[in-house]
Amino acid sequence: MDQDKYLSSYDYHLPPQCIAQTPAVPRDHSRLLVVKDPFTVDHQHFYDLGNYLKPGDLLVLNDTKVMPARLHGQKENGVAVEILLLTECTENQWIALVKPGKRLKLGAKVKFPARDGEKPDLWATILQRDDATGGRLLEFVLEPRQRLWDVLPDYGEIPFPPYIGDRQATDDQYQTIYAEKLGAVAAPTAGLHFTEELFTKLAEQGVQTAKVTLHVGIGTFRPVEAENILDHVMHQEWIDVPPTTVEVIEKTRASGGKIFAVGTTVVRCLEGMAQESDFPRQPLQSFRGQTDLFIYPGYQWRLVDGLITNFHLPKSSLLMLVSALISRPRLMAIYETAIAKGYRFYSFGDAMVILPEACRGQEKIR
Incomplete structure (x- = not known):
């Protein structure tokens, strides 16, 4: 844990050619790195996602929409x-x-x-x-x-990230296909890989979906500057986890299904809502308000079982969040593998899915 608290422990070298400038077309033809267990990964495509989900599992999506900010x-x-x-x-x-x-x-x-x-x-x-x-x-x-x-x-114009150069992608490609509520300054990029065809396929195999809202702002992408990450203060972001989503989550848990967050913003919504509810000591309650939740190794998970996410910037709070799920050494080794195998990084890049079996050892509050 001592190394986990140092900002320099979350640094890695990314060759510039690994930074994706345009998205995959079709969206679900991006690559998918599957973290199967504490020791094994698969290399697939995003349209293969259903092979790793089970009937009764739940995908929670962030329905925010990027505004011309x-x-x-x-x-x-x-x-x-x-x-x-x-x-x-x-x-x-x-x-x-x-x-x-x-x-x-x-x-x-x-x-x-x-x-x-x-x-x-x-x-x-x-x-x-x-x-x-x-x-x-x-x-x-x-x-x-x-x-x-x-x-x-x-x-205004849609604010593409600064590491995207000539802006060859269209504005629509920087929105999820389920974007609905205007208010974000950046896209919840894990959701960019989904297509209507993939959602149909997943629904046919019994995978459910539910929605939350986090308007992605400076709290998500603000750099961590303190060498001791415990000194970092997260900027507050507004989240909304409606009663309908809480109901689906409760039914999923009761039936033995797993809760998959589609993106780190959904993690903050779900874990922030669970924290406000004092879950699991108290029943889950819908929540609409501000969260400044900062998740890093040692965090005790309350609700999230698995995660779909993109590959994140060095020294970012997002890298720390994912490390809290599968450990920092494991995540940094996975990133080395992804770079060696030519995965595309950041907003328009490829994805990874972390299955619940890969999170063994990350204790939940009980």
């Missing part, structure tokens, strides 16, 4: 400005990351031209600094009864 504008003196919207605080007042931050003083006004060049410019004023994110609070000037949500597609 990146806006390009200029200060009144013509200096270029870029912002990334994070959270709406009150009507038309948003927390955003800004570049260049040092040149955007309080009271500065920024205009954002419409993408089609025909609609009027959108204006915003910098109100204050937000210490929690290092960003700024902006107030947008709009017509009465109009909200930024209404006009955002006219001014």
Whole structure:
């Protein structure tokens, strides 16, 4: 456990050519690394997922939808400005990351031209600094009864990750096919591999699905900077685990099925909800609110049995979360194997599924 608490223990070298720039087409033709048990992996494709799930198992999906959160504008003196919207605080007042931050003083006004060049410019004023994110609070000037949500597609663009270069992929390819609730600044990428055909096949074999919502924000991708990871503070993110999903989870557990989180955001939803419920000491309760849950090795799991996830950045909190499920040495060895076998990494990359049998030794709270 001592090594597990050091940030440097989660570092690895990734050759640049391993970073996927475009998704697999069709989506479910991406590769799938299957972690079968503490010692064995299989190399398959995502459309083979059903071979590793059983009737009665449950896939929990994050139905968030990426919003056109990146806006390009200029200060009144013509200096270029870029912002990334994070959270709406009150009507038309948003927390955003800004570049260049040092040149955007309080009271500065920024205009954002419409993408089609025909609609009027959108204006915003910098109100204050937000210490929690290092960003700024902006107030947008709009017509009465109009909200930024209404006009955002006219001014913003989908914020692809910075490691994707020439943006050869389309906006639709950076949304899951079940994306529904607008509010994320990044896609829940484990879900990008699913197709309607695969869902149909899984349903026919008795695999169930349920949905939660976590609007992916800075808490998910903010870098860990403290060498002792216990000093890292997670930014809060809003989650929603509705009563219908809790009901399906309870029925799945009662029938002996396994709970598979599709992505680390779903892990945070389910484990955050279980923590709020004080499960298993108390019954599960639906939950809608903020979570700052930070999962790293030594974490005592409450609900999640298996995980579908992509390959994550070095030294990231996501790498720590997955390490908590199968151990850090095991995960880092799997990453070495994936690199050697040419797996594609990050948002548009390949996937891995960690089966419940691979998680033996990771104790649950009882």
